[in-house]
Amino acid sequence: DAKTTQPNSMESNEEEPVHLPCNHSTISGTDYIHWYRQLPSQGPEYVIHGLTSNVNNRMASLAIAEDRKSSTLILHRATLRDAAVYYCILGETSGSRLTFGEGTQLTVNP
Amino acid sequence: GAVVSQHPSRVICKSGTSVKIECRSLDFQATTMFWYRQFPKQSLMLMATSNEGSKATYEQGVEKDKFLINHASLTLSTLTVTSAHPEDSSFYICGTSGAHGTQYFGPGTRLTVL
Numbered sequence A: 001d002a003k004t005t006q007p008n009s010m011e012s013n014e015e016e017p018v019h020l021p022c023n024h025s026t027i028s029g030t031d032y033i034h035w036y037r038q039l040p041s042q043g044p045e046y047v048i049h050g051l052t053s054n055v056n057n058r059m060a061s062l063a064i065a066e067d068r069k070s071s072t073l074i075l076h077r078a079t080l081r082d083a084a085v086y087y088c089i090l091g092e093t094s095g096s097r098l099t100f101g102e103g104t105q106l107t108v109n110p
Numbered sequence B: 001g002a003v004v005s006q007h008p009s010r011v012i013c014k015s016g017t018s019v020k021i022e023c024r025s026l027d028f029q030a031t032t033m034f035w036y037r038q039f040p041k042q043s044l045m046l047m048a049t050s051n052e053g054s055k056a057t058y059e060q061g062v063e064k065d066k067f068l069i070n071h072a073s074l075t076l077s078t079l080t081v082t083s084a085h086p087e088d089s090s091f092y093i094c095g096t097s098g099a100h101g102t103q104y105f106g107p108g109t110r111l112t113v114l
Helices: none
Strands: A009-013 A018-023 A032-038 A045-050 A061-064 A070-075 A084-091 A104-109 B004-007 B010-013 B019-025 B032-038 B045-051 B067-073 B076-081 B090-097 B103-105 B109-113
Touching: A009 A018, A018 A032, A018 A084, A018 A104, A032 A061, A045 A061, A045 A070, A045 A084, A045 B103, A070 A084, B004 B090, B010 B019, B019 B032, B019 B090, B019 B109, B032 B067, B032 B076, B045 B067, B076 B090
Parallel strands: A009 A104, B010 B109
Antiparallel strands: A018 A070, A032 A045, A032 A084, A061 A070, A084 A104, B004 B019, B019 B076, B032 B045, B032 B090, B067 B076, B090 B103, B090 B109
């Protein structure tokens, strides 16, 4: 499985944008970039995914580097409810396994 | 995304007993489901991949006779922890497979074995 590298932790202030980086230098041409987040004692929640182009949804934006070796999850206005562990994971096709790394613990300060 | 439920949300049992955890895909037909466990302060570890109508595929180091998986329908997969021991205490999470490798996860089941 291609691996991803994320910072262990990041901090942000409420109502400010947050940029969560992820490196995936060994990504293959068919790997999708997935982002999930997990609050304490809950299952992970799907955030966003993309292949080559930048993606936007109601939760976040995903900016993918042109060479696809890195990506950034963007939360446009952080709220206290966004405090969670954010996982960047590569996945290929429907039914394929996902390998979770340690993720980034995001702390949002009021 | 798909809605996934798990039951029970938490269970406490005595050592040596068996515990069954249900994972239901409420609005999506899940050909493939995944079972993970998560120990405190750690990330999710994939235990097995469950395919509807066929035997589950277990990850290395996961005992298939201890963690029995049944995926008899497109909406239900069950994980039975047989002869549970305190070291099996963990947070068990199921996931269903969507498009492009996306997974949708249940809320998790907290198992405590006394």
